[in-house]
Amino acid sequence: MKTTVKAITAMLAMVFAGTVWSLTPAEEKIAERIKPVGEVCVEGQECKAAQSAVAAAAPSGPREPADIYGGKCFACHDTGVAGAPKKGDVAAWAPRIEQGIDTLVSHAINGIKNMPARGTCSDCTDDEIKATVEFIVEQSK
Known part of the structure; x- marks a missing residue:
């Protein structure tokens, strides 16, 4: 439980303070398990993953x-x-x-x-x- 709290605290600190530091291997595993499923793409910001997903989903011509x-x-x-x-x-x-x-x-x-x-x-x-x-x-x- 303490490791989870420490990992969450470290991630929040990185997000809000812009500071980057190393997590222990256990904390990295926790961070990987609790990472967001997706991300929000706001107009005006680059969102390459979202753009490529939209491009892949767009039909390239008339369907059969x-x-x-x-x-x-x-x-x-x-x-x-x-x-x-x-x-x-x-x-x-x-x-x-x-x-x-x-x-x-x-x-x-x-x-x-x-x-x-x-x-x-x-x-x-x-x-x-x-x-x-x-x-x-x-x-x-």
Whole structure:
């Protein structure tokens, strides 16, 4: 317990006083275990770790329709939940396909009946949604 208190005290002193001194190996282990999980990046300060994480997470271009379907649409369109037509169910899709691709894309973007706007892909572009609708239609003819 005394070692923990000493390590915390030493860390607080370093933070507030800007002083750096060596910790014992035991104190270093404690400091490693209690270090913050993340850090706050304040605008105007350099935060390279945060910037690289954001850059890595940002999509580099349009996603593949099969990937969008597999990550977003499948939950409803593979199971038929809430009345969603199942991908590949020709009978369920035929009357929808007759309405035309523009209508289907509009329904996917704006929502229809139990399907919310953009389904579950709030970060999809209109072009990605259109390509995904076309993908589902091709699998359902």
